């Protein structure tokens with residue numbers, strides 16, 4: 001059963017689930033997906049640390065990967081048990097308890113990029129009676145767009161349940177000003193297949209062309225997951 | 226919560242978007258980290274920080290000696306750079322709260338997490 005069908009994320013990712021999440025194989029997959037997400041940000045290779053937002057940072061596995069890449073980050077998550085684990089782990093980034101569907105509470109233009117691993121599909125759920133997925137998507141993408149510096153990228157690895165969900169997320173993001181689209185790595189390999197929504201917050205300074213997402217990985221590239 | 230994060234935060238309510246900066250800090254526990262100044266990062270972040278937010282945080286935490294504006298040629302002054310980096314990255318609000326100056330909503334900070 002997909003975790004997002006069981007209960008709201010702050011309930012699903014309780015302490016027991018955190019323990020499961022911590023197993024080696026999971027950690028390995030998380031770090032591979034984070035590295036790929038960072039690669040898709042296509043940050044300039046100039047040895048300057050960037051300021052990155054990690055949405056659904058969980059217990060900080062993706063954040064540690066950002067630190068390893070030399071970046072500074074803020075992580076937000078809705079599950080207190082996950083965040084407490086990140087604190088225990090002594091992650092470098094700052095953490096915030098925040099529901100993405102209620103928006104990204106930061107000033108405009110501050111982040112150089114955003115990554116999000118295995119979280120975006122939760123936005124399609126209505127966990128509470130007052131939740132309306134469309135409204136939540138709009139609030140999320142609007143405030144996210146606002147917090148990104150011009151031309152900064154947001155890379156979401158996620159598990160869309162069906163095409164309707166993907167379309168809904170893409171159109172919500174575009175309505176809020178983002179350009180971009182999907183990058184599907186290893187599309188024909190069931191277990192290795194990974195879906196990324198790659199967005200650009202407007203055009204980067206000095207460029208005028210519409211943003212096109214980077215090339216997906218395929219088996220021929222010699223990389224494997 | 227680091228003061229760099231405080232300098233970026235606003236109240237999540239829609240009505241507060243443009244009027245909730247800086248949030249007022251009430252701190253009951255503060256810890257001090259010892260990370261060394263990363264100059265490349267500091268130079269990048271100075272463009273993004275709001276000095277008024279630093280002054281407000283300094284007032285809330287009773288920190289003295291912070292200039293009213295960022296000095297010209299600040300990046301040449303190594304002592305200033307170290308101090309600024311330390312204020313932004315090494316002061317850690319572990320327990321306390323943030324209060325929105327617009328709607329007066331109070332957001333707790335527990336275990337360092339707002």
Ligand SMILES: [Zn+2]
Pocket residue numbers: 236237238241245325326327328329330
């Ligand atoms: Zn407010």
